[in-house]
Amino acid sequence: MIFTKRAALWLLVMATSVLVACSSSAPKKSTGGSNKSVAEDAIAAPGASILPVGPATPNPYLQNKPSVSREISQQFADATRAMRNKQWAQAEGLLQKITVANPKLSGAYLNLGLVYRAQQENKRAEQAFNDAIAANHTNLDAYNQLAILQRESGNFSAAESNYKKALSVWPYHAESHKNIAILYDLYLGKSAEALPHYEAYLQLVGGEDKQVKSWIADLQRRLGITAKPKAAEAAPAAVEGESNE
Known part of the structure; x- marks a missing residue:
């Protein structure tokens, strides 16, 4: 070859x-990890998560x-x-x-x-x-x-x-967030500390992990947290002369 x-x-x-x-x-609930994810496309808003505010830096x-x-x-x-x-x-x-x-x-x-x-x-x-x-x-x-x-x-x-050392190297590493959340959740009994890491993971992978979504919902129930309802998307106004498909 x-x-x-x-x-x-x-x-x-x-x-x-x-x-x-x-x-x-x-x-x-455990995973090995991957150095590549959609993390570099993620942008954290102020107060939205434990991720640094702004666009993600490249994986070093x-x-x-x-x-x-x-x-x-x-x-x-x-x-x-x-x-x-x-x-x-x-x-x-x-x-x-x-x-x-x-x-x-x-x-x-x-x-x-x-x-x-x-x-x-x-x-x-x-x-x-x-x-x-x-x-x-x-x-x-x-x-x-x-x-x-x-x-x-x-x-x-x-x-x-x-896990913390990995996140200090690159705070946008999705698998490190997921794995430390699992450690807190299942092994250390630190549910409140697990939740933000699960949420950070979900944000970094584009919200596509249904299993982690269910874990988050379970943690929120255990912690007495009411999930925020999704805001309804407003329908775009019709432009005269155009039809909605």
Whole structure:
């Protein structure tokens, strides 16, 4: 398979997001995370949410594409394919070669962590996720995967800390909002703190997640909050000489 240089660089940035989405083992209400969402199109109004006011800034992880050789790009693609086929030993070997050749390639450590997770090697997975963050502190998926691992082991304070770190890197990361909301809602009993993060997530994904909408409605009932009714849209005035279809 032959890659152009531009395509190869983009693969290294985006492939981890795809794999995180399909490889996370988080239970109910949990999600691995994705560095790409409709967040960059979102605009927060004053007082409307916990999101910063104004248009979203670009995802910093996607703004810093790594410079790698064609050989490394091919190895990464091969490792990605092996992971999708659950060929864990092959994927692990390829990813280890990549991290030796390019120790600053954060996505390789992230995927290595996912390989270890798939094989129930959680200690090695934790180290790999930490290595991914050390290589690139803007790797939002690495924070989320590490936090999910910590949450599953009962280390809720560490999980909360890593979700917060991800949001400090980029406050428009939808999955970090969703995951910290799940932590507050299901594990820490902090319903009032969960609600604004669910709402921020829903805003960032364009309000299209019906499941999260139901969670928000449930939280509002539990908190005694009356949902604001949607304002009726006024029908446009007919212009003389034109017909309404």
